[in-house]
Amino acid sequence: xxxxxxxxxxxERDLHGYEIRRQLRDNLGILANVSFGSIYPALTRLEKSRxxxxxxxxxxxxxxxxxxxxxxxxxxxxxxxxxxxxxxHSPARSRRxxxxxxxxxxxxxxxxxxxxxxxxxxxxxxxxLRLAFARHLAPQARLSLLEHRRAxxxxxxxxxxxxxxxxxxxxxxxVQHTADGVAQDITWLDHLIAAERATPQSVSxxxxxxxxxx
Amino acid sequence: xxxxxxxxxxxERDLHGYEIRRQLRDNLGILANVSFGSIYPALTRLEKSRxxxxxxxxxxxxxxxxxxxxxxxxxxxxxxxxxxxxxxHSPARSRRxxxxxxxxxxxxxxxxxxxxxxxxxxxxxxxxLRLAFARHLAPQARLSLLEHRRAxxxxxxxxxxxxxxxxxxxxxxxVQHTADGVAQDITWLDHLIAAERATPQSVSxxxxxxxxxx
DNA sequence: ACATCGCTATATCGGTTCGATATACTGAAC
DNA sequence: GTTCAGTATATCGAACCGATATAGCGATGT
Numbered sequence: 001x002x003x004x005x006x007x008x009x010x011x012e013r014d015l016h017g018y019e020i021r022r023q024l025r026d027n028l029g030i031l032a033n034v035s036f037g038s039i040y041p042a043l044t045r046l047e048k049s050r051x052x053x054x055x056x057x058x059x060x061x062x063x064x065x066x067x068x069x070x071x072x073x074x075x076x077x078x079x080x081x082x083x084x085x086x087x088x089h090s091p092a093r094s095r096r097x098x099x100x101x102x103x104x105x106x107x108x109x110x111x112x113x114x115x116x117x118x119x120x121x122x123x124x125x126x127x128x129l130r131l132a133f134a135r136h137l138a139p140q141a142r143l144s145l146l147e148h149r150r151a152x153x154x155x156x157x158x159x160x161x162x163x164x165x166x167x168x169x170x171x172x173x174x175v176q177h178t179a180d181g182v183a184q185d186i187t188w189l190d191h192l193i194a195a196e197r198a199t200p201q202s203v204s205x206x207x208x209x210x211x212x213x214x
Numbered sequence: 215x216x217x218x219x220x221x222x223x224x225x226e227r228d229l230h231g232y233e234i235r236r237q238l239r240d241n242l243g244i245l246a247n248v249s250f251g252s253i254y255p256a257l258t259r260l261e262k263s264r265x266x267x268x269x270x271x272x273x274x275x276x277x278x279x280x281x282x283x284x285x286x287x288x289x290x291x292x293x294x295x296x297x298x299x300x301x302x303h304s305p306a307r308s309r310r311x312x313x314x315x316x317x318x319x320x321x322x323x324x325x326x327x328x329x330x331x332x333x334x335x336x337x338x339x340x341x342x343l344r345l346a347f348a349r350h351l352a353p354q355a356r357l358s359l360l361e362h363r364r365a366x367x368x369x370x371x372x373x374x375x376x377x378x379x380x381x382x383x384x385x386x387x388x389v390q391h392t393a394d395g396v397a398q399d400i401t402w403l404d405h406l407i408a409a410e411r412a413t414p415q416s417v418s419x420x421x422x423x424x425x426x427x428x
Numbered sequence: 429a430c431a432t433c434g435c436t437a438t439a440t441c442g443g444t445t446c447g448a449t450a451t452a453c454t455g456a457a458c
Numbered sequence: 459g460t461t462c463a464g465t466a467t468a469t470c471g472a473a474c475c476g477a478t479a480t481a482g483c484g485a486t487g488t
Contacts, residue, residue, distance in 0.1 A: 002474080018437050028385065029374055029392045033336050038474050040439060045473095098437065120447090122247050128392070134384040160243055167241065170348040177402050178243045178342070181395060188391050216445080232466050252445050254468060259444095312466065334476085 002042045007111035008133040010103040030128045051107035054099045143196050150189045157182050216256045221325035222347040224317040244342045265321035268313045364403045371396050
């Protein structure tokens, strides 16, 4: 699951581990407390499987050799300011040895697979992640994802509707609140499904991998 | 976290692994898809740390009527020993050995500790579990649990309020829906807190461990 | 002047949890 | 009377978590 998340972020731009974690926590909100103990091993195994490549000190596009780890302290003032300005909104800050990862073609294929097939449908986090990256899916795969999730939640709601006997106030409150949450998830999905059906497929077709998903 | 859940269930009645999983899935709803790959190792380690004891085909406790096909009442110590001795020399051929676990005094202490101190406050599952077992907590510990969780959610909501820029429709919808869920969790907690304050402590005092929690 | 605190950044360790799979018995349906 | 679904325990490798170590750098304070 983490692999999918990382690859999805790397589809946007090259990133290093720390920044990946920050985006997972702050931007997405899902996977809020993912730890470095998960991220770095994940990056290592993605690198081993050739889905990403690591470069030290994020080099600009074309074959620039990695520069020295420390920025020159006696640089020009304008240079320093440029660095500071860049630091604000770009993850490419040069501090200490920093491994910037870039997704490969193989990685893109792996991402498409994980997004459409991989991932537990029963897990809320997994579903939310896939939906967050749904623009990389073909319209019909998107719809299918939403409907599968909806069906699962409806079933779950039906099963847990009448099992609140012999529970005390606290447990019953938890169960009830969980059920309420599920019900709201379903209405949310209904809106998404309706919006999806209302949107003509041609509009978003160019953003998807249509042909690559089997 | 699983340890706390298991001990909490065993406070009610003696159970075996399969049944523990069933209750976790169906009754509580939290920890819905916990696997046997978690439960059996957890039971083994709880047994190793003397928090629970395992008996084969144990009799139900007092006040717990059971519709099971009446096993011989092996509630006595000698009976348990006989079973254990028999298991040594017999490979349990006829029936698949059903291990029924019973919580010990040590286990009860461990449960009280896990319930009050242990468990991640940031994790929704952990919180829900603890709340589900909240009747085992002293009133002030219960209130504290609710208020801590509330404070955390308020903080989280404040932090994620303005970070929905540069996200596409799908990701933004996920983030928004997550935030809505958090907001509703807060109102839910508000109700629980109000109810908790409205209840005079003496009413539920006898159900708690008050003196055991440090 | 420098001490300390907080943030960025990578990495590893032990322990826990997941998902899949194997095994075996029972009862009901067909 | 054989297949099918449910009950029940167990194990394996991989993934994941939480804590911790290390280290450079910026700001803040005394």
